[in-house]
Amino acid sequence: MRLIAEVLDEQIKDNKGSNAGRVDGIVLELREGKPPRVAYVEVSPITLFSRFNRRLAWWYARHDRKWGEGRGVPFRIPWSRIRRDGPTLRVDFDADATPINALEDWLRIAVIDRIPWSRR
């Protein structure tokens, strides 16, 4: 598999078929005497920003940490929980139960649901 061409920046969908971000980074596991293998993919603005500027990523992570436990570090998805489905990658869990959609959830509660007809 060509990791950069076929995995990095690919769209991820969750088990409900909803968009769950893109592959922002790939974590390889180095093994003694064996070829490296993919351990995780990362879906996080921290990883995304680090591809532009490490200080920007560090700054974002420092602020993200204030939002609670488990925040301030990139969210990692084990490679074993991902399968390819045509042009997208599918995970076997609900993205709403993970930090992937934390900003989406916060905006829904803090902004969208306060405006009439948000459900149409």
Added chain:
Amino acid sequence: MKKALEVGLGIVTSIGGFLEIGSITTAAQAGAGFTFQLGWSVLLGTICIAFLVEMSGRFAAVSKHTIPDAMRERFGVNFYAVPLVVMLGVSLLTLGAELGGVAAALEMATGVSLPVWGIPVAIVAWFTLWRTNFSFIENGVSLLGLVTVAFAVGAYKLHPSYGEIAKGLVPTLPHEDRAHYWFVAVSVLGASITPYLYYFYSSGAIEENWDESYIAVNRAISAIGMFFGGFLSLAVLVLAGMLFKPKGIDVEHYQQLPELLTPIFGRAGFWLVVSALGIACIGATLEITLALSYLVAQGFGWSWGENLPPRKDARFAVTYIALIVAGTLFVILGMDPLKLTQIAMALTAASLPVGVFPFIILMNDKTYLGTHTNGRFGNAVVMFISALAAVLAIVSIPLEIVGGS
């Protein structure tokens, strides 16, 4: 039968949605300054956008990807950031001009000054996006835009010399005021080849679940719809060429635009121009806002879709709210929509290569398009568009300084 209806509706909405403040004012400036001599720039711009729209629809129908989606996937986020930032910046100016165009129409209709209309227009734009779906925006608003056909009727009633118009479709060098000639040509091309249009179109194809069976539908809509849309731009140019040029009137204020039809239709002409401007600009406002929101949401892999209720794609909805607020600031601050349009169109022309070059690569990638990649002719046209865009980028900014005032 269903496909035939879709083709018909698609063509009608393409025509109704073609004109907006950029194409109306730049075509009027071209006619007022050079009679029919700049007809070629309308023709060239129309051919370019027809090809780009056809390609973006084919790309979405075959690959099930939108352009921003594939651009991030194929080139990576570091590359994707460039068109994202450039398009956001340039199209935000265009959005401000379109919102200003609606406010200008309301000012002419009521006498209440333009900045006062900023917030009411923003609320109408937001409410439409918030409450309706993609079909309503694409079909409903664009159908209302058919009022712009009044420009073609007006041009016909003036009995122009069709031979002279045909001569203008062949590029010629200007005899006087060269800098202004090229600046207006660049502005007309920038107004015609607007990237938001084909980005919007490719996302619309995904929203409406197009597949390979829509390739012929897409071809008919983009070719016929864009051709007749360009015909309306040409009609504006003809009107200005026959009514403004002989009197030495330059289009410097949007209040001059009703003069395109009042000599022909009297008071009704005033209302036709005001309603055409207002409807065309609100339609373009909705399309630009959605196109930019798609660009951001698809690039980051968020949930997106005008057919989803706002709480199902909160980040997408907040993005379009933020864009409307940002665009409205131009209106509230009292920026002249005509001046803003001139700047936005020149910058659009300058930034075209940023969107077009990667699009050429995508259109030739078999992993996305299989057997439906561009043919030689399509490639040649897109290469020509790219070269044209590159030249425009080089000449438009100095021209803006030398000849744009």
